[in-house]
Amino acid sequence: MTCEKAYNQALGYLSRSPKTILQMKQYLTGKGYDQAIIEQVIGRLLSYSFLDDDAFTRQFIDSRVRSKPKSIFALKYELKQKGIPAELAQKHLLSYNDEDLALKAIQPKIKSWRQLEESARKKKVMNYLRYRGFDYSVCQVIWERVLMES
Numbered sequence: 001m002t003c004e005k006a007y008n009q010a011l012g013y014l015s016r017s018p019k020t021i022l023q024m025k026q027y028l029t030g031k032g033y034d035q036a037i038i039e040q041v042i043g044r045l046l047s048y049s050f051l052d053d054d055a056f057t058r059q060f061i062d063s064r065v066r067s068k069p070k071s072i073f074a075l076k077y078e079l080k081q082k083g084i085p086a087e088l089a090q091k092h093l094l095s096y097n098d099e100d101l102a103l104k105a106i107q108p109k110i111k112s113w114r115q116l117e118e119s120a121r122k123k124k125v126m127n128y129l130r131y132r133g134f135d136y137s138v139c140q141v142i143w144e145r146v147l148m149e150s
Contacts, residue, residue, distance in 0.1 A: 006033045006041045011050070018056050021046075022083020057084050057092045069105035071098050074133025098138045102129050106142060114150060121146070 006028055013019065013027050021042060028038045045051040057079060064075060072093050079089040109128060113121045122143055129139045 003037050003040050006031070006037050007044060010041050010045060014045070014050055018059060019051065020053050020056050020083040021051055024051060053084055053088060056082075057088055061092050061096075065096065065101065065104070069101045069132070071101060071133035071135070071138070072096060073135075077133070098134055099141055102132075102134050102138050102142045103145070105129065105132055105134075106146070110146060118147075 009031060010024060010028060013024070019027070024042060024045065025038055028041060033041075042051065049055075060079065060082070061075060064070060064078070070078075075093060076086065076089045080086065106125060106128065109124070113124050116124065125143050125146055126139045129142060130136070134142075
């Protein structure tokens with residue numbers, strides 16, 4: 001298999017969404033390319049800035065915070081699964097805190113839960129936030145805010 005064919009397949013893979021270096025290596029390995037070709041393709045993609053873990057991290061976090069807010073812990077875990085080093089993830093997550101993210105996560109749901117009795121609403125809020133990686137203390141703080149607002 002040639003380097004050019006691998007490069008074209010890599011471009012096709014990138015055309016769907018941005019990828020990390022690790023994701024690209026895994027993809028090309030899965031396609032049966034040997035390490036030498038993979039390294040050449042990765043180098044070429046990096047030289048054209050088609051692969052950029054720093055930009056990927058920034059975009060990924062912004063997208064998650066906008067559409068599916070999760071805890072900082074959960075975001076770090078997702079980024080780790082995609083091959084982003086912990087230091088890079090931490091650098092981009094410094095401007096966020098769990099309470100703000102939890103409030104943002106709960107906003108779309110809170111109106112539909114208002115008619116529930118307090119114990120059922122608390123259970124919904126707590127489970128919803130815990131499922132998104134927020135620790136119990138953050139869930140408690142958000143629950144207190146929800147109570148004050150209703």
